[in-house]
Amino acid sequence: MQRRHIRFVLFQAVLLIGLWLILSGVYDIFHISMGILSVLFVLLFNGSIRRVVLSPDDRRGEERVRVGKFLLFCAWLLWEIIVSSVQVAAIVLRPKLRIAPHLLRFRTRLPNLTAKIILGNSITLTPGTVTIEIKNDEFFVHVLTRATGASLVDGTMPKKVAKIFGNEQPEILYDMRHIESTSEL
Amino acid sequence: MMIQETVAVALVLLGAIFMFAGSVGIVRLPDFFSRTHAAGKTDTLGIMLSLAGLAVYEGWSLNSLKLLVVILFVAIVNPVSVHALAKAAMEYGIKPWFRPETGETEAKEK
Known part of the structure; x- marks a missing residue:
């Protein structure tokens, strides 16, 4: 310690x-x-x-970060930002506005607070998805179209975040819910 | 020298295109939450590309190193501010816009 x-x-x-x-x-x-x-x-x-303790699983400075995995993740994230930026720009500039905004609510098995912060920021950083709230292990995300939320829904991004901290669980996300109308809110 | 300048100009122009797309998005998208996508995020790439172009133009110097620091800063700060905006809107009670299930197939443009 x-x-x-x-x-x-x-x-x-x-x-x-x-x-x-x-x-x-x-x-x-x-x-x-x-x-x-x-x-x-x-x-x-x-x-x-x-x-200052931010939450019960706050382990800032104690977690083991795999530097190599982290750098790989940054490179992958940069690529993801470019791809989805092009997607969002194309959606916005097209004469017909093909958007299907919906909300995602899901839980994660991420090991600590830092991992959640990294995931939340990565979600917001890739265009087309915004983290609205993180409460304990529940995430609340606004998604602009199906395509931009794909890498989140199939669990690619959370898996990569968990790997930074040496966590190799196959299923990071669970309880995924799509909210597509005001009544479901 | 010629190649360096060409790459720099191309990067800055590409960045400008993304920022333009972001501005168009603010006008065209229907509600607050989808607008934060346009306002905060295509801008991330736009600013990063423009600054990278300027760094290429400078070449290997302290100034381009400073520009890289600014890029890193933007990459960390932008998602935080966008998240803060979205969360504040949610807590204020702004309801996100959804596509109507039947009838209209086209998004209303505002």
Whole structure:
């Protein structure tokens, strides 16, 4: 626990100092020491944020992330963003508006909060699907057309997210419900 | 040098096309929730492509590294803001628009 905490803080420090070096572009002792001071200030300031527990399965800084899998996932996500952006742009620019908006409500077996945040953000990042709410393990998603929601409904995306955390379950999603009219809401 | 500029211009133009599609979508789509798709998300790719084009134009320099940081920032911040908008709308009680089951087959355009 304690070692993980130190690693977490060190990781943050490296990221922050990297950001400073990229953004400042002036490399003399005065400016770099200013950067180190700022990083220390931010870490001090952020120390208490880490203690805020967001939900019962909040394991920030404790989960094991597979870096290789994560990078693969990012590449796949980028491709997915491009494909579905083209789809949405085509739908919007076509003279006939072929949309079938509906809502999806489903539960997931994701291992922790970070995985859920990654899944929620990935859903929103791919055009045509927006995460409206995440409550415990229940997701609530607005989908623009059948095609844009496909990789979510067949469970490809959640499976890839679970793999980042070394979770290889075949069925991540369950209780999938399509809501297609106001009365079902 | 010529190729670099061509690629840069192509990327920026492609980004502009996606942003244009997003703007058209805001006007054409029927309700709040489908508009957030157009407003927040085709823009993600549009901004990323435009900035990538600018980074290519700059070549290997600190400025293009800064642009890459901005791309990363957009990729993280955009979904969060879109989600915040959608959630706020849901809690405010805005009902999403659904295609009528019988009768009309075409989406009403507003």
